[in-house]
Amino acid sequence: MSSKAPKPVGLYPHTRRVGNLLFLSGVGPRIAGSDATDSGVPGLTLDKFGNYLTFDFEAQCRNVFDNVRVILEENGSKWENLVDVTVFLVNMKRDFHTYNKLYAEYFKDAQPCRTTVEINALPSPIAIELKCIATIED
Numbered sequence: 087m088s089s090k091a092p093k094p095v096g097l098y099p100h101t102r103r104v105g106n107l108l109f110l111s112g113v114g115p116r117i118a119g120s121d122a123t124d125s126g127v128p129g130l131t132l133d134k135f136g137n138y139l140t141f142d143f144e145a146q147c148r149n150v151f152d153n154v155r156v157i158l159e160e161n162g163s164k165w166e167n168l169v170d171v172t173v174f175l176v177n178m179k180r181d182f183h184t185y186n187k188l189y190a191e192y193f194k195d196a197q198p199c200r201t202t203v204e205i206n207a208l209p210s211p212i213a214i215e216l217k218c219i220a221t222i223e224d
Contacts, residue, residue: 107222163222173203
């Protein structure tokens, strides 16, 4: 379990190591220290009914990348060791262009395989989640 990343919203670990591979559970953009009852999502403010008051997808992208980096580093890996990234977006049409631009910025020197999928919803009010596999060098 990572002490610097947000707690998972269910009963699962941040990572699982198998041989020299590190599998990351789905990582979202919530801020460390927040929980499932507190949005804790950068660039997102909700009213009392759960409707969006503010929404900044770029802020969510940057924070999800930061959360992945922290989890990798706390578990003996690093950003450059990512070999596969699966991206879940709740609105491909609205968010893919921004995501793709930021992905190119963050992954310009390390280019893992990538799959991007649109889904209907995620378990908290986030617009992006990453599922990653990285190597660990002993």
